[in-house]
Amino acid sequence: MDARLPKEVEDARTAIFVKGTHTGEVLNVVMRDLMALKRPNAISFSKKNPIHPFDSNTTSISSLEFWAGKNDASLFLVGQTTKKRPNGLTFVRMYDGQVLDMMEVGVDNFAGMDSFKTPKSTPGHKPLMHFASELFDTHPRYIQLKSMLMDFFNGEVVDSICLPGLEHVISVTCAPTPASLNNAPVNMYPNQHPSAPEDVSSLPKIHIRTYTTRLLSSGTRIPRVELTPMGPNLDLSLRRHKAADPELLKQAMKRPKVKKVDIESGLGKKKKNLEVDEMGDLRGRVHVGKQDLNKLQTRKMKGLKGGDLDAEDEESDEEQEDETPRKKRRKQA
């Protein structure tokens, strides 16, 4: 039970692969191959489950939340094939035992791991991820997709990694952006207008490819990389989705307070004029305003006093006298 308590730096998310009421031949293989990539943080529910995450009339959401609690998992991949939506995969992400956001994709084309007679990656090794398209920075649907896939395969924060252990690449590329998507203003909050359903057909397809890497010597420290297709290869199209509740997302995005040592080593909000010297001491620079040399008090001599200056000097003397007792009084109080 202690292992399930919240941690500051979280472990990799565990994903549960759930089969819906009907999964076709394609989806079975897709889920098996995706699970091979996700292992060892994957749990398979091989029996059929009446799960319809987007149908709010059913108890699907509460079932998902129950499973998440039971298995200490925070990701779901639900496979479901229907006549209306063939070969649908639903990614569900949880936060604190509640559903955070959901995303449904349809599998249009698929080539499994078996169809490539090439070396495969070792289970448990972290993949490298590659996203290519400007939509991953601009379109909310694709931002969600990127975030979801990163969380799915690579969400664990590690402080060091063994470089020879990097074996495979998951590459996510969009089809060319259609002109309609480039020009039309993007509706940032499609969830707020459920009456007008989104036109998903205009959204470009997504190609997920997996490769293994081969490192060739280049004569420099950095090797040259060559890729070999590994499989599974998926062509996906976006379907329904549910964006995260802003309030819940805000909670989920909270970061732990940055420790003092980390701030000194340059993490977090950049502190100006602070640096750590070789001895590990924190040194600061203080800005002192430019000195006005005209007001510099030089040695007073009677001979130097003019008529006007004299008057000013007396005034300033009086001021000084005024100030000093006030300071004393304050100290006493």
Next chain:
Amino acid sequence: MDVSNILASHAAKYQSITVEKETPLEVDPGFLTVTDLNPIDEESYNENLEEHLQSLARDGIQALYASLFTLPTRTSPDGPLAQLPPPKTQLPRAKPLPKPKPQTKWEAFAAAKGIQHKVRDRKEWDEERQEWVNRWGRNGKNKQLEEQWITEVPLNADVDHDPRKAARDARKERVAKNEKKHAQNVARAAAANPRDARKQDIEKTLATTRISTASMGKFDKKLDGEKKIRGVKRKFDPTEKSVADEAKASVALLSRLESDSKKTRREPQAEESVLNTRKAVRFASKGRGGLALGREAAGGRSSRGGRGRGRGGKR
């Protein structure tokens, strides 16, 4: 000498590991992720999809490797470990941030007194055996006194004094004391939350009322979802009992009714501080009490002002 060939081959070598794009690639080494924000070239996409995707991915991964191989490394038995910077991309957490744990009484005291936490080694050096031994547990050093083959017995010891049993009891007592302190810390942490404290209070009262009938609640009407109280049994005194025993039990009961030790202990202290003043005074005065301490302080001051001979002069 014509070096253009050498230069060209050198340039070719570098070309293979450098990636030039219109928009520079966004590399996030913390998550081993690279994002290519250039628009997809429609022509090559339509021409040969797989080749296009692979070349795109290769360029991106090459850039990622370039940044990974320039990270500072640490050697390990499995090969070089690259120290990854914290990720730039923000992903939602799976669980909320952990709540800070309430301080134990010792932690509060140590913080007030500025006592640093010292990690205690699990092993202890054994002078006789000249090796490291467990501090506790199997063959632990804390059991040395009760396991050694010969033990000194004090002169004034009882006839039935068993030094091994005494040592064992003392050890068990220390463990029990630690467990008690732990339970108190847990209870204090629960009491810090008024909701929990109230809940506990209600549960306690309910449990008391439920066993307050002659049958200890056996024939009471059960409510829905009511849990069975465990570990409650009716106990009967034996019907025949010696008069002495009966008198003893009655006196014990009466004295319990009379004494108000529990009441006084229940009353909350005037100030809840981490420092136990009574204990501190006892410690500072070496058990002679606060009055003695005050007298000593006053005497010390007068003597310092007077003859300057200190405490010796007063005696």
